[in-house]
Amino acid sequence: MNDTQSWVNGLAGALVDVSERALQYGDGLFETIRIHHSEPEFLERHIKRLMAGCERLKFPAMDWSLVRHELKELAAQHDDAVLKLILSRRCAGRGYGPFSGQAVTRIASVQPLPEWPANPGHRGIRVRICDVRLAVQPLLGGIKHLNRLEQVLARAEWDDPAIAEGLMLSGSDRLVEGTMSNVFLLANQVLITPDLSKCGVAGVMRSVILDLAESLGIATEIRSISLDDVKTAREVFVCNSLIGIWPVVSIDDFGAFDSGSITRQLQAALAECDKAGDGNWYSS
Amino acid sequence: MNDTQSWVNGLAGALVDVSERALQYGDGLFETIRIHHSEPEFLERHIKRLMAGCERLKFPAMDWSLVRHELKELAAQHDDAVLKLILSRRCAGRGYGPFSGQAVTRIASVQPLPEWPANPGHRGIRVRICDVRLAVQPLLGGIKHLNRLEQVLARAEWDDPAIAEGLMLSGSDRLVEGTMSNVFLLANQVLITPDLSKCGVAGVMRSVILDLAESLGIATEIRSISLDDVKTAREVFVCNSLIGIWPVVSIDDFGAFDSGSITRQLQAALAECDKAGDGNWYSS
Numbered sequence: 001m002n003d004t005q006s007w008v009n010g011l012a013g014a015l016v017d018v019s020e021r022a023l024q025y026g027d028g029l030f031e032t033i034r035i036h037h038s039e040p041e042f043l044e045r046h047i048k049r050l051m052a053g054c055e056r057l058k059f060p061a062m063d064w065s066l067v068r069h070e071l072k073e074l075a076a077q078h079d080d081a082v083l084k085l086i087l088s089r090r091c092a093g094r095g096y097g098p099f100s101g102q103a104v105t106r107i108a109s110v111q112p113l114p115e116w117p118a119n120p121g122h123r124g125i126r127v128r129i130c131d132v133r134l135a136v137q138p139l140l141g142g143i144k145h146l147n148r149l150e151q152v153l154a155r156a157e158w159d160d161p162a163i164a165e166g167l168m169l170s171g172s173d174r175l176v177e178g179t180m181s182n183v184f185l186l187a188n189q190v191l192i193t194p195d196l197s198k199c200g201v202a203g204v205m206r207s208v209i210l211d212l213a214e215s216l217g218i219a220t221e222i223r224s225i226s227l228d229d230v231k232t233a234r235e236v237f238v239c240n241s242l243i244g245i246w247p248v249v250s251i252d253d254f255g256a257f258d259s260g261s262i263t264r265q266l267q268a269a270l271a272e273c274d275k276a277g278d279g280n281w282y283s284s
Numbered sequence: 285m286n287d288t289q290s291w292v293n294g295l296a297g298a299l300v301d302v303s304e305r306a307l308q309y310g311d312g313l314f315e316t317i318r319i320h321h322s323e324p325e326f327l328e329r330h331i332k333r334l335m336a337g338c339e340r341l342k343f344p345a346m347d348w349s350l351v352r353h354e355l356k357e358l359a360a361q362h363d364d365a366v367l368k369l370i371l372s373r374r375c376a377g378r379g380y381g382p383f384s385g386q387a388v389t390r391i392a393s394v395q396p397l398p399e400w401p402a403n404p405g406h407r408g409i410r411v412r413i414c415d416v417r418l419a420v421q422p423l424l425g426g427i428k429h430l431n432r433l434e435q436v437l438a439r440a441e442w443d444d445p446a447i448a449e450g451l452m453l454s455g456s457d458r459l460v461e462g463t464m465s466n467v468f469l470l471a472n473q474v475l476i477t478p479d480l481s482k483c484g485v486a487g488v489m490r491s492v493i494l495d496l497a498e499s500l501g502i503a504t505e506i507r508s509i510s511l512d513d514v515k516t517a518r519e520v521f522v523c524n525s526l527i528g529i530w531p532v533v534s535i536d537d538f539g540a541f542d543s544g545s546i547t548r549q550l551q552a553a554l555a556e557c558d559k560a561g562d563g564n565w566y567s568s
Binding site for chain 2: 004006007008014015016018019020021022023024025026027030057058082084088093094095096097098099107109114132133135136137138139145146147148149150151152153154155156158159171179182186199207
């Protein structure tokens with residue numbers, strides 16, 4: 001981790017107090033932001049999701065202009081990299097609560113982009129269906145909180161580097177998301193992505209793609225998705241803020257999917273859209 | 285938190301690297317141990333649960349004699365206090381996995397005992413039913429891992445100091461546990477406690493009480509429990525390693541329970557049992 005730079009509450013440093021509740025209970029939130037040409041991509045969408053998460057976890061009021069300013073300043077020092085921000089609750093005393101004298105610690109870090117399989121955006125990726133099922137918890141559904149053991153256990157299921165991602169189902173065998181990504185299917189010319197109100201993380205790139213699809217006149221639907229829906233889909237892709245859009249060419253022994261025209265159309269639109277600003281197409 | 289003493293990997297200090305996965309993902313385990321007369325109570329049971337948790341989370345092999353030695357040494361410096369140990373996974377690189385070069389960081393701290401309502405073990409406590417429901421996740425059921433947002437949100441539901449604990453139900457309205465305790469009912473002369481294979485933490489004090497009951501000839505049952513079972517119970521109590529056994533006198537508007545003879549019998553047996561060693565009665 002020597003090539004990581006970290007800041008705690010705006011000051012360079014990689015150490016935090018062991019009383020941080022992110023460490024004690026996973027009591028916090030995070031964002032993973034792509035820095036491109038020294039700008040944090042889709043910054044306002046990341047901030048918006050953090051705000052929603054803070055409200056859900058009953059965090060105290062925060063100075064969002066300070067957060068925005070810090071993230072831009074960190075991004076300005078790098079060309080192309082990963083910017084991660086963790087917000088951790090601090091309280092006086094021990095135990096789950098009540099929250100006496102609560103405050104929020106900001107932990108930011110910048111790392112090089114991960115090494116990915118060759119040209120996955122063009123060639124597509126192989127994925128698997130994970131054995132780990134996601135638990136249903138509507139109170140945490142959609143937000144990017146720090147209770148991530150399900151993802152940790154799911155990602156530990158395979159170490160074959162030829163498998164780029166694992167898809168996760170709920171306990172009732174509905175498709176939810178990838179371990180580190182959201183999932184879209186194309187079926188009957190409709191772009192479909194799972195409903196994440198009961199579990200899963202509603203990704204920033206997912207919201208971007210839904211908006212891009214709308215601007216391109218592609219019909220979209222957010223709903224419950226079965227494994228059969230996945231297998232009969234025409235196109236399948238995964239997405240997140242770092243990777244953009246990766247077409248899926250096979251799922252376990254099942255495939256190959258057409259890395260087809262709608263996926264390519266969305267990739268082209270993503271490459272062209274204004275990622276640094278809040279252009280007019282930015283609606284959600 | 286000024287009256288907290290902390291050690292990281294056996295060295296005095298309260299700082300950890302922000303790359304610790306306990307902080308990044310809640311990827312770790314913890315134990316809360318009562319120090320009494322400078323001894324860590326029920327140490328072997330705590331170690332045993334940690335071992336089970338490490339296996340479930342696929343932690344690398346650990347030197348348990350070192351862990352045991354450190355906990356005893358920390359306890360020896362205090363008369364009556366709370367000893368908490370967090371085990372956090374460390375890995376090279378970012379992302380959920382795979383676990384390259386994984387190691388475990390030991391974070392220990394000692395704090396004064398919390399301030400409790402007056403004489404709760406004798407007078408009993410008032411509890412409430414929490415609105416937050418526990419999600420069903422058999423992969424994590426029973427172990428004391430660091431993904432504790434459900435407990436954090438449940439404990440945030442009330443700040444009336446007259447309410448000492450909140451009981452938590454599963455999504456299907458079965459009783460699971462308290463936010464910081466396990467729960468027992470007495471019904472038809474059988475001591476009943478919820479099955480925790482799908483969610484909840486299987487407490488060390490719970491295991492002690494099950495063994496004490498057996499040694500006293502009290503019938504026990506581990507099973508699914510409804511709210512009606514709770515309301516028709518003759519005696520109800522909560523327990524954990526710090527508080528021992530607290531009789532419950534009322535639940536929301538419902539009560540009062542008899543802080544009855546079996547609860548008193550178990551409290552007396554707990555007061556007398558060998559908490560420092562692994563006496564013959566120690567069976568599970």
